[in-house]
Amino acid sequence: MAFALCSNRSNTLPLATKYNIKCVGLSPDGRLAIIVDEGGAALLVSLVCRSVLHHFHFKGSVHSVSFSPDGRKFVVTKGNIAQMYHAPGKKREFNAFVLDKTYFGPYDETTCIDWTDDSRCFVVGSKDMSTWVFGAERWDNLIYYALGGHKDAIVACFFESNSLDLYSLSQDGALCVWQCDTPPEGLRLKAPTGWRADLLQREEEEEGEEEEGEKETTIRGKAMPAESEKAGKVKYSRLxxxxxxxxxxxxxxxxxxxxxxxxxxxxxxxxxxxxxxxxxxxxxxxxxxxxxxxxxxxxxxxxxxxxGHFNSMVSLAYSPDGQYLVTGGDDGKVKVWNTLSGFCFVTFTEHSSGVTGVTFTATGHVIVTSSMDGTVRAFDLHRYRNFRTFTSPRPTQFSCVAVDCSGEIVSAGAQDSFEVFVWSMQTGRLLDVLSGHEGPISGLCFNPMRSILASASWDKTVRLWDMFDSWRTKETLTLSSDALAVTFRPDGEELAVATLNSQITFWDPENAMQTGSIEGRHDLKTGRKELDKITAKHSAKGKAFTTLCYSADGQNILAGGMSKFVCLYHVREQILVKRFELSCNFSLDAMEEFLNRRKMTEFGNLALIDQDAGEENGVAIPLPGVKKGDMSSRHFKPEIRVTSLSFSPTGRCWAATSTEGLLIFSLDTQMLFDPFELDASVTPGRTREALRQQDFTRAILMAFRLNERKLMQETLEAVPPDEINVISASLPEPYVDKVLEFLAASFEESRHLEFYLLWTQSLLMSHGQRLKSRAGQVLPTIQFLQKGLQRHLEDMAKLCDWNRYNIQYALALSKQRGLKRALQSPGTEEDEESDEESLHLLREAGEDEEAAMLV
The missing domain is CATH 2.40.10.480 (Thrombin, subunit H)
Known part of the structure; x- marks a missing residue:
């Protein structure tokens, strides 16, 4: 991930490695990064275009990577050696990584690297308690130098700025200072011999007109840092x-x-x-x-x-406007994330055990969570506090939670008593306890349009409860296997249930009839664990989908569970549309379809034998009563699985919580050519020609048929504001949705707020009746618009409040000074300065009339 600290944004690079990432090296100009995983596979990534430029394998586990300050070379430490490579340049190269030299010396694994400011030398620390200084060039008075004196492994070593003086730090907390009597300028370049001398002599003959100093610079191949850069580094070099x-x-x-x-x-x-x-x-x-x-x-x-969450995330939910995400984890924490910046801005820690379910109310200002600690809590996003705590008469563990569309009824399912508890949000009192299930409650969901509650249980039934009819069971849906998840379609006309036999069944909740089913066993494609005795094909029989989520328009459904895949199905056709692979990280368990035969020995599987692996190979979990550092601590690899899915109300993205963390998949960041009703007569040139002829309607239609964002922005912004109403009314119906989607996306980044608001108002007023007739299809786009407008409203409200307070302060100050002048002698210099300050504040706030009155 890349964090922009000044703009408070975070971006996830679209890349993946086969194992956990071990180290990252960043070029001095910040344009390139080398990412190396635990297996030694490296990716050369461009941080400008956010794409992978080159793949390379170092044939071993790499501990650290470091670029030289001039950006010409980089060094990797691998095992007990250090290798120096030529850094990739700006031109396209067949092989971006070219090995220059290999440096030997340490007897144990190398740990750290640091360069001098002029890129002439670098230092390498090792676990054998020694520090080695190497020359990046063939210096006559420095080949290598070994420094001892430490009593533990070296964890850091670094040069002082513009000097060969060195600091080394060991794991036992000892810091050694090494002084060098030779300045960096005192290093003498070794005269080349053999074929290098012949090559140099040939170059001298070809470039005989050049001066001696220029020849020496060409031999060294170094770009010396500027004096201003030196001064900047000296200032903070001693920290x-x-x-x-x-x-x-x-x-x-x-x-x-x-x-x-x-x-x-x-x-x-x-x-x-x-x-x-x-x-x-x-x-x-x-x-x-x-x-x-x-x-x-x-x-x-x-x-x-x-x-982030200390343990795995279990559940998530989108806010009604799509701006926020809430997640709950096994560590008992509830975190709220901003989908635009990617940052968590509030964490609730009131739960004392794992959180099993989270949801927003319809207003989006309240979060309701359930936990294994026997409480259901409601959190206020205005004051960031826990204002309601719902409990049951007898202690129980809650496995799921749901809130009705009005936000007044809260329900939670019990895992041990097989009951559904219902509370009032307004009073916090327990209203009723719904009994009837004969197994743990696995899922709850309210009908979005009516007060009908669906509860799924391990007793192979889904019960529908009418909240307005004495809390009685309305229908009971009998399933062929244990129910694991249940969800309503956004319009409330369909119910989807995931069962233990890997099936997804669809029901008509009004008539209690099954309308379809999807067999998902072959789409899960589960992997084989290290300790499994059976193949992945047979282990898939016990796997199933554990979470379901409808898309915003209700045409598709997402399903995830005990697998690394998330499947997107078309509900009506009951076919697999796309399968998303959440991870290709083999550091997680259940990823490989076949076992690695190299791990099979005559004594059995190495995963069973090597139980004393270090923390680098897994997560260390000490047994109860075990002290830190005890050899009885056990280690394991987390199993890949999807715990929760949620579609954004805008329909533009969906989120998943898995072993890899919180993942968001979006349509907005893809740079794809996706034309709409395109033919040979539609080109960017003809679109701009129509703009020059002021045929705005034809230009807009051609731009949206090409579906290129810059061209669409150019054509819309070329329309004069007084002609927006006429042009928007003349747009055909299929293009109205396209223009509204473009406007909703433009509100996220554009500064032309009033201009795009005029477009939005004109489109909704001109085509409002036709949009109402297909409200279900247009609803995601309208919610996308609402999300952008709500964000601007919050920003503008803060700015207006700040201006209002400034105006009130200036007016109060001016009245106070005017009263003093009326009661006292003629004005002093302090009064004049105060009046000038008030005038300045009023004019900044745009209150010219008040400023004139003060004058």
Whole structure:
């Protein structure tokens, strides 16, 4: 993920590796990144166009990657060696990674790398307690240099700015300072011999007119940093930032080693530390908690503070306007995420056990959650507090939760007592307990149009309860297997149920009749676990879909469960439309269809034998009563599975919670050529020709048939505002939906707010009756429009409130000064300065009349 700290945005790069990512190297200009996974496979990624440029395999596990400051080379540490490669350039190359040199010296695994500012030398730390300095070129007075003195593995080593002086830090907390009596300019280039000398002599003969200094620069192949860059680095070159296993970090000033700042950020070990070029911001990563912090040490404030769920996410829900996502996890936390920025902005920690269900009310201002701790809680998004707690007469564990369309009735299903509890949101009182199921309640769902509650259970039934008819059972739907999930279509006319035999059945809730079914066993394609005794084909018999979600228009349904795939089905045709693979990470379990024969030995499977693997190979879970560091701790690989699915009300994206985290799939970020009713006569040239002839209607139709965003924006913005009503009324009906979708997407990023509002108002007024006749199809587009308008409304409201407070302050100040002048002697210089301040505030706020009155 890439975080833009200044604009408060985050982006996920569209790439995936076969194993967990081990290290990342970033080029000095910030345009390229080298991403290496645990297996040694590397991806060269362009951060500008967000695409993979090259694939490479280092043939071994890589510990760290580092670019040289001039961007010409990069070094990787692999095993006990360091390899230097030529960095890829701006031109297209057949092989982007060309090996230059291989450096030997350490006897154990290498751990860290750092370069000098002039890219002439680099230093490598090792687990054998030694630090090695290597020359990036063939220097006459420096080939390699080994530094000892530490009593534990080296965790960090770095050069001082514009110097060969070196600092090395070991795992036991010892810091060594090494001084070099040779300045960087004192390194002498070794005279080439053999074929290099012949090649150099040939070049000298061809370029005999060049001066001696220019020849030396060509031989070295180095770009020296500018003087301004040197000065900028010297300013903050003496700061040492250290993170400890206890979650504390220290900031020291070197070489006196004075403590500047100390802070405890968590109770887990700090796994990575980085500092920006100016030295103001420090970034920390804590892998145990999934925590990322950016700390500004001078003002002692957080620039960024993000933390995911400690354990796996279990459930999620979209807000009615599609701006927010709420997730619940096994760690008992409820987090609310902004879908536009990708950041979590509030975390509720009132639950004491795992959260099993989350949902929004119809207004979008209240979140209702259920938990295994025996409570159902309601959270207010205005004041960020838990304002209702619903409990049952007898302690029970709640497995699911649902809220009706009015937001007044809250229901939760029990896992142990097989009952459905119903409360009033207004009073918090328990209204009724619905009994009748003979197994744990696995799912609840309210009809979006009526107060009908559907409850699914392991007793092979789905019961429909009428909330207005004395809470009695309206219908009982008998299934062929245990029910695992239930959901209503957005219009409330259809019910979908997922069962344990991998089927999805569709029912007419009004007549209690089955209308169709989908067999999904072959679409799950589950993998084989490391400890399974049977093949993946036979293990798929026990797998099923555990979560369902209708699309916004109700034509498709998403299904996910005990597999890495999410299947999209067409409901009416009952066919598989598309299958999404959420992950290709083999660091997770149940990913491979066949077992690796190299892991099979004469003593059995290595997964059964090697139980003392380190934390790098899995998640360490100590047994009860086991102290830290005990050899009896067990390790496992998380199993890939999808726990919850939700479609956005706008219909443009859907989200899934899985072992890999929270994933959002969207139509808005795809750059695809998707024309609409295209023929040979429609071209960008003819579209612009129609604009020059001021035939705006024809130009708009041609642009939307090409379906190119820049061309559509150009044609719409070329229309004069006074002609919008006429042109919008002349658009054919199929194009009205296309224009509305474009306007909804434009509200996310465009500055022409009033212009696009005129277009939206004109289209809705001209074609309102026809849009009402097919409200179900147009509803996602209207909700997409509402999402963009709501965001602008919130931003404008804050700005207007700020202006209003400034105006009130200026008016109160002017009245106070005027009263003083009336009661006291003629005005002083302080009064004149105060009046000038009030005038300045009034004119900034646009209140010219009030300013004239003050004058």
């Amino acid at each position: 040492a930032n250290t993170g400890f296993a206890s979650g504390i970090f220290h900031l020291h000033e070197l070489p006196e080693f004075n403590l500047i700042h100390s802070l405890s950020i968590s109770d887990q070990r700090i796994s990575s530390v980085a500092i920006n070029s100016s030295g103001d911001w420090i970034a920390f990563g804590c892998s145990g908690l999934g925590q990322l912090l950016v700390w500004e040490w001078q003002s002692e404030s957080y620039v960024l503070k993000q933390q």
